[in-house]
Amino acid sequence: MALKRVFFPGSFDPFTKGHEAIVTKALGIVDEIVIGIGVHSTKTPFFSLETRKHHIQHLFPSERIKVVSFTGLTVDACIQHQCSHLLRGLRDSKDFQYERSIAHMNQRLSGIETLFLLTDLSLSAINSTIVREIYQNQGDITAFVTNSELLIKGL
Ligand code: ADP
Numbered sequence: 001m002a003l004k005r006v007f008f009p010g011s012f013d014p015f016t017k018g019h020e021a022i023v024t025k026a027l028g029i030v031d032e033i034v035i036g037i038g039v040h041s042t043k044t045p046f047f048s049l050e051t052r053k054h055h056i057q058h059l060f061p062s063e064r065i066k067v068v069s070f071t072g073l074t075v076d077a078c079i080q081h082q083c084s085h086l087l088r089g090l091r092d093s094k095d096f097q098y099e100r101s102i103a104h105m106n107q108r109l110s111g112i113e114t115l116f117l118l119t120d121l122s123l124s125a126i127n128s129t130i131v132r133e134i135y136q137n138q139g140d141i142t143a144f145v146t147n148s149e150l151l152i153k154g155l
Helices: 017-027 049-059 074-080 093-110 128-136 148-154
Strands: 005-010 032-038 065-070 085-090 114-118
Touching (some): 032 049, 049 065
Parallel strands (some): 085 114
16 A cells, blocks of 8 residues: 555754655655644744744645644644654654654554654754754854745744
């Protein structure tokens, strides 16, 4: 059975070249990707939801990609958007340890399996938290975020 539609959840605060590479790789495997920006009451994002959404939509004008926001359980959002699998990116063994637990919990909760893709080595050091800190300290983030001017405009 071909993978029709997968759900790629994350905070994407901001959406980096690492996230972008995972989506681009996945487009070679699946028909459609729903990128889900998680909105959590306990987590205040740096970049607004609207800015993050606009930035990602601008990066992927393809009809095969939809950008949504969601609250609540990731697996519920996955089902709501009629996705058969979750998609996550792996940078290193630390990501793997963490992602493995979440994937097992999601599998137990819903039966939904997670598809993992490895990042390119050159992008494995990119991390949204560090990118945010560079930005907050007036550093240049253009090497880590495509079209970063869209984020800056949105602030
Ligand atoms: P979350 O808050 O859910 O961890 P993130 O926005 O930090 O959301 O990450 C979303 C997904 O993208 C996760 O699977 C994460 O491991 C992956 N990811 C983050 N940075 C990179 C990167 N540089 N290369 C590949 N995958 C990445």
